[in-house]
Amino acid sequence: MRLLLSLAISIFIFSCNHKNDEKQELPCSDAFSLINEEVIKHSEAYQNLQQATATIGHRLTGTENGNKAEEFVFSLFKKYGFSEVQYLPFEANSWLRLSVKTSINGDEIKTVSLAHTPVKADTTAQVIDLGSGLQSDFSRYSENIKGKIVLMNINTLFSDSSSMNLHRSEKTELAIKYGAAGVLFINGVPGEVLLTGTASVTGELIGIPAVCMSLESGNKLRERMVKGEKLQARIEMNNYSNKIMARNVVATWPGAEKSNEVIIIGGHLDSWDLATGAIDNGIGSFSIIDIARTFSALRLTTKRTIKFVLFMGEEEGLLGSKALVKKAKELGGISNITYMLNLDMTGNANGFNLYGRDEMMSFTDSICNIIKMIDSTFASNNSSSAGLHSDHQPFMLEGIPVLAPNSNMNKEVYNCYHSSCDHFELVNENDMVNNVRFVSMFLFALANTNTIPAKHFSENETQNFLIKHQLKEKLLLGKEWKWAVE
Ligand SMILES: [Zn+2]
Known part of the structure; x- marks a missing residue:
């Protein structure tokens, strides 16, 4: 009816x-x-x-x-x-990945760089696990974050599934705010899948390296940390950035x-x-x-x-x-x-x-x-x-x-x-x-x-x-x- x-x-x-x-x-x-x-x-x-x-x-x-x-x-x-039909040109900072190498206690693991990470970085620091990387996780470990490389999920942990997730760029912004030296993201998708995307909330380059590893690599690191092993991460990266012009395309009816x-x-x-x-x-x-x-x-x-x-x-x-x-x-x-x-x-x-x-x-x-x-x-x-x-x-x-x-x-x-x-x-x-x-x-x-x-x-x-x-x-x-x- x-x-x-x-x-x-x-x-x-x-x-x-x-x-x-x-x-x-x-x-x-x-x-x-x-x-x-x-x-x-x-x-x-x-x-x-x-x-x-x-x-x-x-x-x-x-x-x-x-x-x-x-x-x-x-x-x-x-x-x-x-x-x-029109082009609407605009100026922006381009970002291109060149190379990245991430190692944990000397052993290399497969990662990809997130966009807007520095043109050059070589950072070594102790790893701290922040779980889902939500504001509550940062608040909890607040004093311990400075100078460390934070490990966190792109998604939320299962136990946090009721809380609203943050975007990877927002999590990175929190890491910067708390003085972290770098970011290791763990992807949420099984099958050795690596995820890219921007780590910057503004589209400007950020000051610390941020990379993403697979779910499987992340799980292995967490198992080692649970057993009490201290992990040192080294992130070496080279990227390229320059001012460029790009064009939106608009067709009018x-x-x-x-x-x-x-x-x-x-x-x-x-x-x-x-x-x-x-x-x-x-x-x-x-x-x-x-x-x-x-x-x-x-x-x-x-x-x-x-x-x-x-x-x-x-x-x-x-x-x-x-x-x-x-x-x-x-x-x-x-x-x-x-x-x-x-x-x-x-x-x-x-x-x-x-x-x-x-x-x-x-x-x-x-x-x-x-x-x-x-x-x-x-x-x-x-x-x-x-x-x-x-x-x-x-x-x-x-x-x-x-x-x-x-x-x-x-x-x-x-x-x-x-x-x-x-x-x-x-x-x-x-x-x-x-x-x-x-x-x-x-x-x-x-x-x-x-x-x-x-x-x-x-x-x-x-x-x-x-x-x-x-x-x-x-x-x-x-x-x-x-x-x-x-
Ligand atoms: Zn899209």
Whole structure:
């Protein structure tokens, strides 16, 4: 009953124009059917990603590969008929790994350097085990940390599984604050998997070395420490860093009625260098391009303007999205950004996370009910929890409503996050097709509804929102808290 009622309301609210039928108004469900058919028959998301990973390889920001990736997606937007495609250049600190050697009591163990670690380091110190590396662990060992190399999990320990984990960069920031000489991270994934990623909360180089070892190596070290053995670690590393230019790529689909209201659908194109970043974030960024292709192929009319944005520099600390938000503030366009949808490692969308904007729930449920009519396998798995550390963050901190599709992929896919197994073989073509058709439908509805329930927050409302969602501590550690600290 509730379903029937909400469907009736949705169809009444949404009128979806389609250019082939001048002036004839179509209900959303008709537009969704067109989208569905177009994507199932003609999606090129999987093939484009395959081509990019085969011909370019990784897409690390500021490298020749990164450059090639920017040009590759620019030409795809052009090929799909977008007349307004722009590069938005920004300056950043590049970081490249050269070599790393980590030894424990003289025996070498396999590690990878985390990004933004020093250009050169050779540090030897006693190892101290801080378990999950949460604030409570640092407080407990406070006096003993200075001058030591801290050992901690990337994930939380099983016994801490109820506490909210911190990002690796936040844990490293705590280590620096407590005077540690270096950081040894233990990965959470079994199978000798090494994880990279930034250790810096700002994207600037940090002063101490930080590396990641496998779960198996970490467990062995802990067994030795439990038996009372004192461990000395030596971390030698060489990295390279320089100022570089990178480019976000933006393709604009102009709105027909409310063209100054802009919906951004974005995701990061850049990847780490250990593999090809097929999952993080090839599946998200190449889905966005195919959503753009779908809108263009069907010549869909939308009330609002849509900007399809591929960010660079996300992995180094959201550099591209921060640059875009900064530019929009300087040019006075920030108030025009009505909504931001972020696709980061989104494959097989099965609903939407509203990031704490609960006022969007009934709208989202009603759209998802229409999607379910088109395809009954769509789970309509909607949720609302706010978090950090992807390209939605700079928008959220400006009070702009953000959301992301919820995603459902196999565990082995997630296990290759930031590691050397993030290759194209992990990508499932059907998942990408689902991603493109369901997110296209939702985006179409959002761009056409008369009134979007979530509005921009004022500075004060944003502050209260972040506190309510327990993000203040993390933002303080990340040096992103812009309000006074009492
Ligand atoms: Zn990512």
